[in-house]
Amino acid sequence: MKKKINLNYYFSQVFVKQLKRLGVKDVCISPGSRNTPLTMAFANERGIKKHIIIDERSSAFFALGIAKAKGIPAAILTTSGTATAELYPAIIEAYNSRIPLIVITADRPPELIDTGANQTIHQANMYANHIRLFVDAGLPKINNLALKRIQQKATDLFLSASVKNRGPVHINFPFRKPLEPFSFNAELEKDVHDYYLKNDASGKSLKLKRGEIKPSLVKKIKNAERPLILAGLDNYDDDFAEQVINLSYKMNAPIIADIYSNLRFGNNCENIISQAGNFLRSKEIDKKFEPDLIIQFGNAPTVNSLLEFF
Incomplete structure (x- = not known):
């Protein structure tokens, strides 16, 4: 018919x-x-x-x-x-x-x-x-x-x-x-x-393979003594935010959250620094605060003092 x-x-x-x-x-x-x-x-x-x-x-x-x-x-x-x-x-x-x-x-x-x-x-x-x-x-x-x-x-x-x-x-x-x-x-x-x-006749799978981290990067992370995590502007979901926070605890790394990063809000984590742009204007702190590894998520920071620091 x-x-x-x-x-x-x-x-x-x-x-x-x-x-x-x-x-x-x-x-x-x-x-x-x-x-x-x-x-x-x-x-x-x-x-x-x-x-x-x-x-x-x-x-x-x-x-x-x-x-x-x-x-x-x-x-x-x-x-x-x-x-x-x-x-x-x-x-x-x-x-x-x-x-x-x-x-x-x-x-x-x-x-x-x-x-x-x-x-x-x-x-x-x-x-x-x-x-x-x-x-x-x-x-x-x-x-x-x-x-x-x-x-x-x-x-x-x-x-x-x-x-x-x-x-x-x-x-x-x-x-x-x-x-x-x-x-x-x-x-x-x-x-x-x-x-x-x-029906879905597309034959497409919604499952994606997890990306593999290169061994050289794993080694750098393990050997870092003064690591720092930068969270720039991005739409982080709750699961991703939790993983970043867990990483910061494992590495003992502070998280600098840019002013437009949604990691600044709703996370009860002492490692998150939400006003880093203010104290990084100090030249004295700038000299003492020298990370040997920076892991960045999201876009570049928007605050000038953060841009100058990084």
């Missing part, structure tokens, strides 16, 4: 349902015309909270705040054209602060690019200097290979944003009209239709 579908909408559904399986709980949507299939796919997906924000720049920063607070990727959806450029300030912020965002942009089909059509710009990898991963969704297709691949792409985006190298990722969806869910333009066997909406 065959089921009538809108090609763009079904393809978007398969992608959105995979994001939900992976753990995405929030999406910030700036509605438009070209992103209708994705907007409707999110709208009909229970379990993902929808935040409708007309202004794209505001929407992106709202998603940034959600991702920072929850520690898991938030999605941003916008239509095609110059609307996509409005997301860039928040993407840069997410890139520098290692905040997980999944940026989803709708696009015109390839034949409308560079034709003088309204609101057509080159969107493929447009945030290239400030994202961890770019994926081209490609024009929607409903064969088994294409449906598996869009699930795989969703998984790659989620893992890149949240685990492999935390930060923003981008996927671009080119759509041909018709865009509305009930504008049927294709047919699909019902069992195939239901299978990809209910």
